[in-house]
Amino acid sequence: MAEKPALLIFDVDGTLTDSASLTRSAFEKAIEDIYSIPNSSEGIAPYGKTDQGIFREILVNNGITTTDFRTQFDNMSRLSAIYLEKGLKASKLPKLHKGIRSLLERLATEDDIFLALGTGNTKINSYIKLDLHGIGGYFPVGGFGCDDEDRIKIVETAYNRAINYYKVDFKKQFTWIIGDTPLDIECGKAIKVKTIAVATGNYSVDELKQYNPDMVFSTLSDEERFLSLVRQTA
Ligand SMILES: [Mg+2]
Structure with a gap:
C-alpha cells in the first residue's frame, strides 16, 4: 500500500x-x-x-x-x-470532457490513487451516463442523489463508503472533491477535504476562483499537473 x-x-x-x-x-x-x-x-x-x-x-x-x-x-x-x-x-450530445478518458486510464494505473463518485445524480442515472462512454467501471463506489437531498451529505457518504470499500483510511488532506460548480467547492470545504474546480461546466475559471478552491483548471487534460497536485502534502 x-x-x-x-x-x-x-x-x-x-x-x-x-x-x-x-x-x-x-x-x-x-x-x-x-x-x-x-x-x-x-x-x-x-x-x-x-x-x-x-x-x-x-x-x-x-x-x-x-x-x-x-x-x-x-x-x-x-x-x-x-x-x-x-x-x-x-442523442449526439453527450461527450466526455477533454482529457477525461486519458486521465482516468492513467489514474487507474497509479496504486496510490483511488476513485469515487460524489454526484447529485441518482446511482442508476450516474452509471447510465458513464457506462455510455465505458467509464463507469473506474468508479466502484460513490455517494449519489438517491442517498440524500443535501450535497454535503452525499460527498460525506462517498468519503465514508470509499474508506469501507477500499479498506483504506483516507486522510482528509489527501481527499479531493473534483467538480464544476461553486456547490462542489462548498461541499469539499464543508467536509474539510481539498477541492479542484474545473471550468468545463457552466462556470468560468474566474467565476470558480471566487469560491477559493485549492486549484482551478480550465480542463482536466494536463495529467502531470493533476497528478502532482493530488499527491502534494498538506
Ligand atoms: Mg456538475
Whole structure:
C-alpha cells in the first residue's frame, strides 16, 4: 500500500461528461407522465444541485404537494432513468470532457490513487451516463442523489463508503472533491477535504476562483499537473 493514498471524488455532469440537459428532459417527461404537467422544470437552474433538490423545486414551483416526497422521488426517478437511457442513446450530445478518458486510464494505473463518485445524480442515472462512454467501471463506489437531498451529505457518504470499500483510511488532506460548480467547492470545504474546480461546466475559471478552491483548471487534460497536485502534502 502506498504511503499517502489519495481519494479523488468526482462529480459527473460538467466534470466528466455532459448530459445535464438530457436529465432535465427525462425528468420533465417522467413528471408529465405522473402529474400531467408539461415543461415542469422551467425557470430552475440545476447546476450543482442534487436530483432530489431539483425534484423538490419542480414540485413546489408547480404547486404539487411534497407530503410523500421520498416515494414521489423514487417513482419519478425510476421512470426518468428509462427516458434518460433512451435520450442518451438517441442523442449526439453527450461527450466526455477533454482529457477525461486519458486521465482516468492513467489514474487507474497509479496504486496510490483511488476513485469515487460524489454526484447529485441518482446511482442508476450516474452509471447510465458513464457506462455510455465505458467509464463507469473506474468508479466502484460513490455517494449519489438517491442517498440524500443535501450535497454535503452525499460527498460525506462517498468519503465514508470509499474508506469501507477500499479498506483504506483516507486522510482528509489527501481527499479531493473534483467538480464544476461553486456547490462542489462548498461541499469539499464543508467536509474539510481539498477541492479542484474545473471550468468545463457552466462556470468560468474566474467565476470558480471566487469560491477559493485549492486549484482551478480550465480542463482536466494536463495529467502531470493533476497528478502532482493530488499527491502534494498538506
Ligand atoms: Mg456538475
